[in-house]
Amino acid sequence: MRDQNEARDPPGPPAADRGWFQQRPQRIAGSPPLGPQRREMPISPPSRSRTSSPALTSRPASSWSSAGAPSADPDCSVCRGAGHYLYDVPYGHPHFGQLQRCQCLEAAQVAARQAVLATRAAALTTQLQAELGRLQHCTLERFDPHRPLPGSVEWDGKAYTPAEQRKSLLWAYSVARQYEPVESLYIHGSYGSGKSHLAAGILHSLAARGVAGRYGSAPALLRLVRQGFRDGSADDRLEALMTVPLLVIDDLGTEHESGWSEASLFDLINIRYLNDRATIFTSNDPVEAHRDERIITRINGTAQIVTLVAFDHRRLGHVAESA
Numbered sequence: 001m002r003d004q005n006e007a008r009d010p011p012g013p014p015a016a017d018r019g020w021f022q023q024r025p026q027r028i029a030g031s032p033p034l035g036p037q038r039r040e041m042p043i044s045p046p047s048r049s050r051t052s053s054p055a056l057t058s059r060p061a062s063s064w065s066s067a068g069a070p071s072a073d074p075d076c077s078v079c080r081g082a083g084h085y086l087y088d089v090p091y092g093h094p095h096f097g098q099l100q101r102c103q104c105l106e107a108a109q110v111a112a113r114q115a116v117l118a119t120r121a122a123a124l125t126t127q128l129q130a131e132l133g134r135l136q137h138c139t140l141e142r143f144d145p146h147r148p149l150p151g152s153v154e155w156d157g158k159a160y161t162p163a164e165q166r167k168s169l170l171w172a173y174s175v176a177r178q179y180e181p182v183e184s185l186y187i188h189g190s191y192g193s194g195k196s197h198l199a200a201g202i203l204h205s206l207a208a209r210g211v212a213g214r215y216g217s218a219p220a221l222l223r224l225v226r227q228g229f230r231d232g233s234a235d236d237r238l239e240a241l242m243t244v245p246l247l248v249i250d251d252l253g254t255e256h257e258s259g260w261s262e263a264s265l266f267d268l269i270n271i272r273y274l275n276d277r278a279t280i281f282t283s284n285d286p287v288e289a290h291r292d293e294r295i296i297t298r299i300n301g302t303a304q305i306v307t308l309v310a311f312d313h314r315r316l317g318h319v320a321e322s323a
């Protein structure tokens with residue numbers, strides 16, 4: 001049970017100070033200017049009908065709202081739309097002359113920030129969906145770490161039992177759910193284990209929080225840059241991939257072997273590394289299997305390595321049919 005007095009008394013100066021508020025406000029030289037027509041505020045205690053208003057007689061300060069900025073509630077019983085108010089206390093009181101920000105203005109600012117974030121998140125998600133293609137439905141919510149695991153899977157010279165696969169699924173899933181784009185991630189493991197799904201799911205959940213991310217398989221990203229040679233936009237395209245807050249390079253190791261591909265891929269990974277930007281790699285190969293020693297060094301030096309070995313989810317339907 002809450003204390004009755006506590007429940008009745010909204011936040012404000014201690015009860016001992018309440019006597020101050022029965023005095024008529026005085027405009028004291030040096031105090032912040034008051035808004036026109038708001039100088040002569042009533043001194044009677046404010047209505048208790050609105051629980052959000054503090055039990056203080058207050059004088060609204062001049063309105064600071066400007067065009068486009070979140071504005072205070074014109075019907076607010078505390079500030080009457082000014083957004084700020086002053087306590088009616090005489091000179092010498094600790095609250096004298098202290099401009100108070102009204103709760104209604106703070107609420108409006110929070111709502112405005114949320115609206116901006118929602119708009120940004122929607123735009124990022126739309127852009128991401130186009131880039132994800134067949135993975136556009138791969139959210140973390142749709143990832144099932146408890147899916148059936150009908151048999152052993154061999155990867156990198158080792159056979160993984162269903163119990164070991166379950167462990168790796170649960171671990172990879174929990175890493176993905178807790179992922180923050182401050183570190184890189186290297187998810188390697190067997191074909192069809194769900195690596196790309198997890199990477200796409202991370203992009204989705206970060207886009208919903210307003211964090212921009214881009215996705216492409218290593219060959220597709222290189223193709224994207226190469227296509228820019230036609231109109232001279234290759235450098236801009238590479239730059240965009242270098243600077244996006246989060247980049248997913250899916251299927252690392254499946255790109256064509258060529259001097260240009262290798263150099264461009266290393267540039268991309270290296271510049272992101274040097275600028276502390278997070279990259280999520282997925283690969284069917286262990287880190288050491290990659291050709292470029294410099295890429296191995298960059299990944300080993302910065303990325304959390306997650307092994308995801310699990311029965312190919314795309315084959316599960318066939319197993320069920322034949323069983």
Ligand SMILES: [Zn+2]
Nearest residue numbers: 076079102104
């Ligand atoms: Zn207000």
